[in-house]
Amino acid sequence: MKFVDEYRHTETATKLLDAIQSIITRPWTIMEVCGGQTHSIIKYGLDQLLSDNITLIHGPGCPVCVTPLHVIDKALAIAKQKEVIFCSFGDMLRVPGSEEDLLTLKANGADIRIVYSPLDSLKIAQNNLDKEVVFFGVGFETTAPTIALTVYQAKQLNLKNFSVLACHVRVPPVMNALLNDENNQVQGFLGAGHVCTIMGYHEYIPLAKQHQTPIVITGFEPVDLLQGIYFCIKQLESGRYEVENQYTRVVNQQGNPAAQQLLKQVFNITDQQWRGLGTIPEGGLTLADDYNDWNAEQRFSVTSIKTQEPSECRSGDILKGLLKPNTCPEFAKTCTPEHPLGATMVSSEGACAAYYRYRSHD
Amino acid sequence: MTKMTLNCPLPYQPKQIVMAHGGGGRMMQQLIDTIIQPIFDNDILNQKHDSAVININQSKLALTTDSYVINPLFFSGGNIGKLAICGTLNDLAMSGAKPLYITCSLIIEEGFLITNLQRILESMQEIAQQAGVKIVTGDTKVVEKGKGDGLYINTAGVGIIADNIEVNPNKIQVGDHIIINSDIARHGMTIMLEREGIEFENDLKSDCADLSNLVQILINQDIDLHCLRDLTRGGLASGLIELATHSQLQFEINDSILPIQESVKSGCDILGFDPLYIANEGCFVLFVSALESEKALNYLQQHPLGQQACVIGEVTAVNDKGIVNLKTALGSHRVLDLLSGEQLPRIC
Numbered sequence A: 001m002k003f004v005d006e007y008r009h010t011e012t013a014t015k016l017l018d019a020i021q022s023i024i025t026r027p028w029t030i031m032e033v034c035g036g037q038t039h040s041i042i043k044y045g046l047d048q049l050l051s052d053n054i055t056l057i058h059g060p061g062c063p064v065c066v067t068p069l070h071v072i073d074k075a076l077a078i079a080k081q082k083e084v085i086f087c088s089f090g091d092m093l094r095v096p097g098s099e100e101d102l103l104t105l106k107a108n109g110a111d112i113r114i115v116y117s118p119l120d121s122l123k124i125a126q127n128n129l130d131k132e133v134v135f136f137g138v139g140f141e142t143t144a145p146t147i148a149l150t151v152y153q154a155k156q157l158n159l160k161n162f163s164v165l166a167c168h169v170r171v172p173p174v175m176n177a178l179l180n181d182e183n184n185q186v187q188g189f190l191g192a193g194h195v196c197t198i199m200g201y202h203e204y205i206p207l208a209k210q211h212q213t214p215i216v217i218t219g220f221e222p223v224d225l226l227q228g229i230y231f232c233i234k235q236l237e238s239g240r241y242e243v244e245n246q247y248t249r250v251v252n253q254q255g256n257p258a259a260q261q262l263l264k265q266v267f268n269i270t271d272q273q274w275r276g277l278g279t280i281p282e283g284g285l286t287l288a289d290d291y292n293d294w295n296a297e298q299r300f301s302v303t304s305i306k307t308q309e310p311s312e313c314r315s316g317d318i319l320k321g322l323l324k325p326n327t328c329p330e331f332a333k334t335c336t337p338e339h340p341l342g343a344t345m346v347s348s349e350g351a352c353a354a355y356y357r358y359r360s361h362d
Numbered sequence B: 001m002t003k004m005t006l007n008c009p010l011p012y013q014p015k016q017i018v019m020a021h022g023g024g025g026r027m028m029q030q031l032i033d034t035i036i037q038p039i040f041d042n043d044i045l046n047q048k049h050d051s052a053v054i055n056i057n058q059s060k061l062a063l064t065t066d067s068y069v070i071n072p073l074f075f076s077g078g079n080i081g082k083l084a085i086c087g088t089l090n091d092l093a094m095s096g097a098k099p100l101y102i103t104c105s106l107i108i109e110e111g112f113l114i115t116n117l118q119r120i121l122e123s124m125q126e127i128a129q130q131a132g133v134k135i136v137t138g139d140t141k142v143v144e145k146g147k148g149d150g151l152y153i154n155t156a157g158v159g160i161i162a163d164n165i166e167v168n169p170n171k172i173q174v175g176d177h178i179i180i181n182s183d184i185a186r187h188g189m190t191i192m193l194e195r196e197g198i199e200f201e202n203d204l205k206s207d208c209a210d211l212s213n214l215v216q217i218l219i220n221q222d223i224d225l226h227c228l229r230d231l232t233r234g235g236l237a238s239g240l241i242e243l244a245t246h247s248q249l250q251f252e253i254n255d256s257i258l259p260i261q262e263s264v265k266s267g268c269d270i271l272g273f274d275p276l277y278i279a280n281e282g283c284f285v286l287f288v289s290a291l292e293s294e295k296a297l298n299y300l301q302q303h304p305l306g307q308q309a310c311v312i313g314e315v316t317a318v319n320d321k322g323i324v325n326l327k328t329a330l331g332s333h334r335v336l337d338l339l340s341g342e343q344l345p346r347i348c
Helices: A010-023 A035-043 A069-079 A102-107 A118-127 A144-157 A171-180 A193-199 A204-211 A222-237 A257-266 A289-294 A315-320 A351-358 B026-040 B080-093 B114-131 B186-196 B212-220 B235-247 B262-271 B290-302
Strands: A028-034 A054-061 A084-088 A111-114 A132-139 A162-169 A188-192 A215-218 A243-245 A267-274 A278-287 B052-056 B059-068 B098-109 B134-143 B151-161 B177-180 B227-230 B249-254 B284-288 B310-318 B323-327 B333-336
Touching: A010 A222, A028 A035, A028 A171, A028 A193, A028 A222, A035 A054, A035 A222, A035 A351, A054 A171, A054 A222, A054 A315, A069 A084, A069 A102, A069 A132, A069 A162, A084 A118, A102 A111, A118 A132, A118 A144, A118 A162, A132 A144, A144 A162, A144 A257, A144 A289, A162 A267, A162 A289, A171 A188, A171 A204, A171 A278, A188 A193, A188 A222, A193 A215, A193 A257, A204 A215, A204 A243, A215 A222, A222 A243, A257 A267, A278 A289, A315 A351, B059 B080, B080 B098, B080 B114, B080 B151, B080 B212, B080 B227, B098 B114, B098 B212, B114 B134, B114 B151, B177 B290, B186 B262, B212 B290, B227 B235, B235 B249, B235 B284, B235 B323, B235 B333, B284 B290, B290 B310
Parallel strands: A028 A054, A028 A188, A084 A111, A084 A132, A132 A162, A188 A215, A215 A243, B098 B134, B249 B323
Antiparallel strands: A162 A278, A267 A278, B052 B059, B059 B151, B098 B151, B177 B284, B177 B310, B227 B284, B249 B310, B323 B333
16 A cells, blocks of 8 residues: 555664664653554554663553543533434543443443544534534544534534534643653653644744754654654754654644634633643643534533542553553553553553553463 | 642443444453353353354254344345355354255344345345255244344354364364465455445455355365364454464464455554454464465465465464464564454544
């Protein structure tokens, strides 16, 4: 397959591994920001192939993992209501709320539908005017524009039976927060390629400079990741800390202006709670006042749901890179994909799920 | 940054059946092992094979049953009727049996078009005739509108196993070659794309086919088939994991050899699915000794359903946990594990 096979090519990967080996002189710790990158690393066993001098830690870039519990509980409260058709991306369905999850509600008869594009839920709304159709809009800057477009179109169509439960998060603020954390171990980042496809990478330039930390915008295939690591190690070894773009076939500095314009129009930047990480200043997006009529939190009066996150799950440490999934005392014991303690074990992009799926854990 | 909290919720354990209990993964396995199997417990059920093998008056019979609840009922490459007959024939074939008779129960939803029913039944008869089996008895029920999904079909099949033939997971040995007859994941991706109305150009067709004739050819050539497994729900990975667990052996599979059609690969990449876990309906793995591997390949490749046959791996060691290792194209290894339930499309 063109543009995929080249980036899974064994010889190219071997050359990059050799190149990394030839320039590395000391241990370095690099965080791959995005969960898709984590899964590729574990799936292809890149960490097994890399020099022992490189520690990869798995960042918070999994939208399912960082969606706070109170938002899941709001989703459950809305989805339970009789007149509601609740639409969601597939991987949100298994995430546990305080007491149950969307899959269980579905088993109990709630009308919960998996959609591939938020725009599909608009069609469902148009075809079911006697129902309230709600889309569960979670995700990073990558998915936010599609939800922005959906809300924008709902307004244009004056579609009154449609609304969005939105919980979008922004990557640069959380990277800033991780670097400011007193326990930070990250010396270099592999930036999230798909987020930068939309946003470009200008936002990362001040971050790299301020924290003297190289950021290499990186793709998702094995060759992408190895080249990203090579660029990052090269910078670290030579004392540079720049924003570098490995994913040039998709990302440019400006990103996608049309998508950014839409985001600006539909959403406002806000402080946002990240599951396991706490409140990140300017770490999220909320629907702008002009779109209040399509805000499900207000329509269904669930704004008051505030859930404490009790218990032992250490996904916060996982998301900060302070703990490897397989060194967590609960991993594969009390915490499994069937009975997850936290979202990092549930999501298809969660680090714990990746380790559980691709590594021996008995 | 504010002080980071490290909290997550306690797990919620389902008290009722959820869709994942039928997904061919770990939850289904647990349902069978902890609820269904202990109640019906007996030596024949415990064989855990695609068919039950029963001895009656010196004859060795294979008996199997399966229900078909597929949506859509008509899909590229087949329909629910063809699927039901092929599925039952294949389950019998996987125990080395020559299929003889099939039953057919229909649960039809009020309002279902009789012309569609006819088309489906004709497909069933066509496949049965080609395979030389008869559909000999059945049952017809009609349920109220909204209480069925158009049509559900249950079939059962019986076949006979020749005296000297024994095909089961207990016969798998260290050193065995693992052969696959065809490319993987075509049926699951075809259904998924049609069901969800995902609009991208593709040339996908389900691999739904009767494998019993191909298996009989191998048996007639005196190839000692150690074990056969058709790779339906849960795909190649789940099939191999079940066999490794049951036989307490370790398998190594070579990822770069696995035959996968380009459009299946693309579809999987777009949706974030792993083709190793996607259903097939005309695809099986075969365990034979290294000595007989080439002979088996030779006969497989001469058959229309085995043209892509190849050795995808081997049985490498005894391992009481039963492990399937996948060697990636880059030379690293990963362990294949049962998925919880069905794969869900990812966010981005």
